[in-house]
Amino acid sequence: MTSLNLAVIFPNNNKRALGILAQEVAAVTPPVQAALIAAHARIHGFSAALLDAAQANMLPNEAVKWVEHKNPQCVLICTDFINSGDVTKMAAASETAKAIKEILPQIPVVMEGVVPTAYPERVLREEGADLVIRGEPFKPIIELLTLLKAGRRDLTSIQGLCSASSMGKGECSLAAPIMDMTHFPEAAHDLIPPSLYRAHHWHCFDCLDRRTPYAAVFTTVGCPYNCSFCSVGVVTDGPCFRIRPLEQVMNEIDFLVKQHGVRNLRILDNVFTARADYVERFCDEIIRRGYDLNMWAYARIESIRSPELLSKMKKAGVRWLAYGIEAANERVKKAISKTTSDSATDRVIEWTKCAGIWIVGNIIFGLPEDDLQSMQESYELAVKYQFEWANFYCAVAYPGTPLHRELVSRGVELPRDWAAYGQYNPNFRPLSTQYVSSEEIVKFRDDAFVKYYTNPDYIRMIAGTFGQPAVEFIKKILACGNLRK
Ligand code: SF4
Known part of the structure; x- marks a missing residue:
């Protein structure tokens, strides 16, 4: 039985995005958006852990070991939903999702960010995610964790959360952002x-x-x-x-x-x-x-x-x-x-x-x-x-x-x-x-x-x-x- 509700992963894209600069001179920037989601989950009474695979320079197979050790109810892979131009993290996000699904198929893998919002169908079909969040992830992730905690698997009623079956029915609306x-x-x-x-x-x-x-x-x-x-x-x-x-x-x-x-x-x-x-x-x-x-x-x-x-x-x-x-x-x-x-x-x-x-x-x-x-x-x-x-x-x-x-x-x-x-x-x-x-x-x-x-x-x-x-x-x-x- 797992006690961790949410494992948030920021994928490692260093080599792809920056090449040699990554090791030599580039900044190592904190994935604040991932830490915002983890904080939001905690505020709502859920436990959350965060792996910054980029900072730790962890490859997807090492990230899988971290997930295995944490044994969460759900994994959320963040690309970026707040800043511009982070599509390049998608390849690393995809590799990480696929590696997790191969070893730990029972753990739902969710992906959020600009690309999952814009292309949910493709991300579900090609990038290894079971679920995709369209829009700001705060509200959907809390609803998802609530259903998972209650042992429910009918996850399609959550606004902004898309699965292959909801896409098939043409139901995949955008999550409402936090306005207050x-x-x-x-x-x-x-x-x-x-x-x-x-x-x-x-x-x-x-x-x-x-x-x-x-x-x-x-x-x-x-x-x-x-x-x-x-x-x-x-x-x-x-x-x-x-x-x-x-x-x-x-x-x-x-x-x-x-x-x-x-x-x-x-x-x-x-x-x-x-x-x-x-x-x-x-x-x-x-x-x-x-x-x-x-x-x-x-x-x-x-x-x-x-x-x-x-x-x-x-x-x-x-x-x-x-x-x-x-x-x-x-x-x-x-x-x-x-x-x-x-x-x-x-x-x-x-x-x-x-x-x-x-x-x-x-x-x-x-x-x-x-x-x-x-x-x-x-x-x-x-x-x-x-x-x-x-x-x-x-x-x-x-x-x-x-x-x-x-x-x-x-x-x-x-x-x-x-x-x-x-x-x-x-x-x-x-x-x-x-x-x-x-x-x-x-x-x-x-x-x-x-x-x-x-x-x-x-x-x-x-x-x-x-x-x-x-x-x-x-x-x-x-x-x-x-x-x-
Ligand atoms: S590029 Fe334009 S829309 Fe984008 S953050 Fe800057 S000012 Fe805003």
Whole structure:
């Protein structure tokens, strides 16, 4: 007889997603969404265990041994339901599910995330799951655990929980998200102890020997925007932005600082700066506590309306902001409905620098109207702003997104293999445009990376700002060679 109700697994995708970077330099990030589900189960009186197979670098057969030892009533494999672009975890999720079913066929295996939400039928048919959750998993998982505890096996009445038989009857609705955020759980950080995790190298450029402990929290969930290439709204069928009660967020941060000595903290929000009044109150609370935090968060240029807010964020310990710059060329920006003006971008970048906040600039090559010239303009924009860190991505139509649906309806052939969506996977296949092939775009991206990080002006700036260890670390990243290996 089993006493554990729920075993949550975050699958190990390190090699597929990151290649050689995984072992050498990449962050080891806590799977907060998995810890949220475990916490939610506990709040409802169920026992839960969590295996971060990625952090433990466990292969599927080793994950099976962990499940066998735990002997739970049910296994939930998480890919990601909150952040964007995690389709690449599907291959690892699939291998893990199949390995469990082979050895432990009696234990129900459930899968949740963006891809299971968008393609429940395929996931049930091909990826080894007995059940799939469509939408946010909180409500369905509690109903499922309740039925399993009562010894029931008729699981098809749960909203958002799909099986092969419910799919056959055309019944597989989306689970309702948690709207009353007082019911949103605080993540079970005891299951993802910060001492096991490592911050991004740039996040700690001035303290590279202190990348651990590392933790992450949400202050808001979802995104108020609706970019066609983004998968954030898939599980809620569109934008569904919610703000957590500040006391709950602060409870989590107090716990992380006082119990785990956390200094490096990621704010996981899709757009942390979406609500200036909330950000202000959040910063006031941190400042009042006097914590010495090293935080980073995503921001959107249009959401920054005053330099004062940035100064307050810096004072609270928000030392890095990541902006989605995407592209420089007007034609390219128009094609993705990016309406941010050049003057607004100039102004906010300047404010951010004046506030003493370091910047991660995210640039995307291969957007629908891109050609070699416009991609060069995007690259030069990154050089002009001299971001302390620049991420160069290739444009991808992630499964489940409006962009993916639109391209499929236009007859564009998109990869079926989940791994083809991993930016650093050897089988990566980004979108091509009418002017450039996907191979040319990947090459442009990789060349841009090397050019940016070997630029003498950039290296001088890094040495002056963070010191020689950061320069040496960048050299180490470059020495990893072909980033797609
Ligand atoms: S701003 Fe756009 S890309 Fe960023 S999380 Fe929101 S929908 Fe996604």
